[in-house]
Amino acid sequence: MQDYIIELRGITKSFGDKEVLGHIDLSIKPKEFITLLGPSGCGKTTTLRIIGGFEQSTKGDLYFEGERINEVPPFKRQINTVFQRYALFPHINVFENIAFGLKIKKMEEFLIEEKVKEMLKLVNLVGFEKRKINSLSGGQQQRIAIARALVNEPRVLLLDEPLGALDLKLRKEMQIELKKIQQRVGITFIYVTHDQEEALTMSDRVIVMSEGEIQQIGNPEDIYNEPVNRFVADFIGEGNIVDGIMVKDFEVKIEEQLFTCVDKGFEENELIEVLVRPEDIDIVKEEEGMLKGNVRSVVFKGVHYEMEIKDDNGFVWMVHSTDMAKKGERVGLFIEPDAIHIMKKVG
Amino acid sequence: MNKKWLSIPYALWSLIFSIIPIIIITIYSFCKRSPYGKIIYEFTLDNYKQFLEPIYLNVLWRSILLAAISTTACLVIGYPMAMIISKTSIKKRNVLIMLFVVPLWTNFLLRTYAWMVLLRDQGAINQFLIYLGIIKEPLQLLYNPGAVVMGMVYNFLPFMVLPIYSVLSKMDNSLVEAAQDLGATSGEVFRKVIFPLSMPGVVSGLIMVFMPAVSTFVISDLLGGGQTVLLGNLIQNQFLVARNWQFGSAISMIMMVLILIAIRISSKYQDEEGGGLW
Numbered sequence: 071m072q073d074y075i076i077e078l079r080g081i082t083k084s085f086g087d088k089e090v091l092g093h094i095d096l097s098i099k100p101k102e103f104i105t106l107l108g109p110s111g112c113g114k115t116t117t118l119r120i121i122g123g124f125e126q127s128t129k130g131d132l133y134f135e136g137e138r139i140n141e142v143p144p145f146k147r148q149i150n151t152v153f154q155r156y157a158l159f160p161h162i163n164v165f166e167n168i169a170f171g172l173k174i175k176k177m178e179e180f181l182i183e184e185k186v187k188e189m190l191k192l193v194n195l196v197g198f199e200k201r202k203i204n205s206l207s208g209g210q211q212q213r214i215a216i217a218r219a220l221v222n223e224p225r226v227l228l229l230d231e232p233l234g235a236l237d238l239k240l241r242k243e244m245q246i247e248l249k250k251i252q253q254r255v256g257i258t259f260i261y262v263t264h265d266q267e268e269a270l271t272m273s274d275r276v277i278v279m280s281e282g283e284i285q286q287i288g289n290p291e292d293i294y295n296e297p298v299n300r301f302v303a304d305f306i307g308e309g310n311i312v313d314g315i316m317v318k319d320f321e322v323k324i325e326e327q328l329f330t331c332v333d334k335g336f337e338e339n340e341l342i343e344v345l346v347r348p349e350d351i352d353i354v355k356e357e358e359g360m361l362k363g364n365v366r367s368v369v370f371k372g373v374h375y376e377m378e379i380k381d382d383n384g385f386v387w388m389v390h391s392t393d394m395a396k397k398g399e400r401v402g403l404f405i406e407p408d409a410i411h412i413m414k415k416v417g
Numbered sequence: 418m419n420k421k422w423l424s425i426p427y428a429l430w431s432l433i434f435s436i437i438p439i440i441i442i443t444i445y446s447f448c449k450r451s452p453y454g455k456i457i458y459e460f461t462l463d464n465y466k467q468f469l470e471p472i473y474l475n476v477l478w479r480s481i482l483l484a485a486i487s488t489t490a491c492l493v494i495g496y497p498m499a500m501i502i503s504k505t506s507i508k509k510r511n512v513l514i515m516l517f518v519v520p521l522w523t524n525f526l527l528r529t530y531a532w533m534v535l536l537r538d539q540g541a542i543n544q545f546l547i548y549l550g551i552i553k554e555p556l557q558l559l560y561n562p563g564a565v566v567m568g569m570v571y572n573f574l575p576f577m578v579l580p581i582y583s584v585l586s587k588m589d590n591s592l593v594e595a596a597q598d599l600g601a602t603s604g605e606v607f608r609k610v611i612f613p614l615s616m617p618g619v620v621s622g623l624i625m626v627f628m629p630a631v632s633t634f635v636i637s638d639l640l641g642g643g644q645t646v647l648l649g650n651l652i653q654n655q656f657l658v659a660r661n662w663q664f665g666s667a668i669s670m671i672m673m674v675l676i677l678i679a680i681r682i683s684s685k686y687q688d689e690e691g692g693g694l695w
């Protein structure tokens with residue numbers, strides 16, 4: 071048994087002289103739900119297409135269970151794909167769509183029928199066999215696309231923004247359903263999305279990409295709580311990112327004030343960036359605050375208030391809190407040591 | 418309101434140049450003929466009965482056969498061409514399409530005469546083969562059904578290629594990738610996905626080639642040298658030589674029905690999404 075089912079080693083990809091992927095290293099464990107997350111155009115689809123065999127990498131090696139498969143054509147890979155816009159065959163019905171792969175493998179009729187039934191049950195669409203594809207709703211098409219891929223019992227399933235076309239409510243439902251399906255069938259899912267919330271709720275591990283480079287790989291908590299740089303911090307959730315100086319281990323200077331933190335291992339007086347999540351800042355009385363400032367705006371967001379507070383050095387903090395301050399009021403800000411995340415400065 | 422107004426010229430056009438002539442022909446085809454060939458406005462089915470004579474049925478059969486052969490040949494040659502064009506890069510694609518369209522700008526007669534020059538006994542092809550020593554006597558390339566079929570294929574091929582090309586170039590490539598992803602080899606991808614999805618284009622192409630092929634008289638006249646009489650020649654003869662407008666009209670009606678039936682049958686195979694020219 072191999073430790074990794076899929077490995078990318080030093081994969082690069084250029085279209086013409088435009089480099090789209092620059093040196094991707096990635097190892098994926100069996101049965102893992104792994105998500106490629108990044109803004110539009112950062113190379114997520116390209117990475118997926120290289121794994122699926124629809125695109126050849128310019129440099130680097132791709133391994134499937136330790137075997138190099140760079141030159142293996144898609145139809146010989148034990149990998150199936152759920153395409154960005156489903157790509158269901160419009161000229162045949164639901165049954166024939168799901169049975170497509172099995173018929174190619176020349177499986178016996180009665181077995182095909184059994185397996186298709188099973189799949190329809192799995193995706194909650196029993197009785198849809200005879201329906202035409204264009205008579206289905208987006209969510210139903212999406213589930214047929216998953217069934218069509220899963221029925222082949224692939225070792226790895228690639229999903230390219232499968233929920234992108236659905237409305238918010240359906241999207242949430244399908245997220246839960248997809249996760250359930252993955253756990254039930256126990257295969258590796260490589261999932262692509264540019265929705266950070268989706269990535270964080272569904273994945274075992276998240277890969278944050280930007281401009282063809284991997285920025286960070288980690289489980290959702292790590293990615294959220296310990297972003298390695300400004301890009302990841304900015305992309306994942308909302309945050310206050312402010313310049314700082316790492317005076318010494320466990321002590322950081324932000325906005326001319328010294329704060330205790332939980333990070334170490336930086337050089338003395340190294341210039342760094344600090345991330346503080348808006349929900350990690352407490353509003354206190356002015357004299358009790360580590361920083362003091364004026365409330366610039368207050369917006370009620372349903373559960374909490376979103377406030378902008380400009381400190382006396384001029385930085386504007388975004389704060390989420392259930393306590394409300396009044397606009398124009400002077401308040402203090404209090405930040406716990408473990409709410410301060412130190413990041414290497416880039417560029 | 419405005420839109421309706423815009424369609425008036427078109428309606429007028431089709432009224433004057435299609436509908437009225439069809440009505441006239443329909444009436445003529447049911448009229449009696451005076452001994453001197455004048456039209457007597459009395460109802461009769463004689464013109465249609467006359468068509469049931471073996472020599473005319475033979476012409477009908479030959480027309481359908483040659484048209485079917487040419488249409489099939491166009492499909493066999495045209496489909497791969499359409500595929501090749503749809504796969505090339507945009508720049509080269511326009512050049513290739515131009516290569517198809519430019520000959521259409523030259524006169525139809527001129528193009529057909531050009532083939533006569535090539536196929537004659539002293540024509541380029543025979544001369545070349547004799548020069549190579551492959552043959553001693555010139556081959557009879559002209560004035561036979563083969564030459565007629567060749568002329569039809571040459572002239573009507575673009576009508577097959579263009580609609581198929583138009584469907585293929587619009588086809589979502591992710592469908593092809595999905596089929597490959599599910600284990601289909603390139604042959605299976607073609608049989609199970611590309612070809613069925615291109616049916617609207619194929620059907621359009623079949624109709625667009627079959628229609629002119631079954632009704633042509635110029636090609637059979639020039640390349641067939643009067644040896645190969647087709648429906649078109651028959652109609653032309655009846656109107657211009659025999660001066661039997663009634664019988665000519667009846668044959669025209671029969672041909673029209675034939676074409677309508679062909680369209681009817683083929684439109685069944687046309688996808689409701691369309692994508693062809695109809």
Ligand SMILES: Nc1ncnc2c1ncn2[C@@H]1O[C@H](COP(=O)(O)OP(=O)(O)OP(=O)(O)O)[C@@H](O)[C@H]1O
Nearest residue numbers: 085090108109110111112113114115116117263264
């Ligand atoms: N076939 C191609 N030829 C040229 N450039 C391409 C091709 N495919 C992708 N690109 C370019 O590669 C870059 C990455 O594209 P990719 O589709 O991988 O992005 P993505 O992360 O999936 O974005 P999105 O979230 O919008 O789907 C883009 O700048 C895109 O324009």
Ligand SMILES: [Mg+2]
Nearest residue numbers: 114115154230
């Ligand atoms: Mg994409």
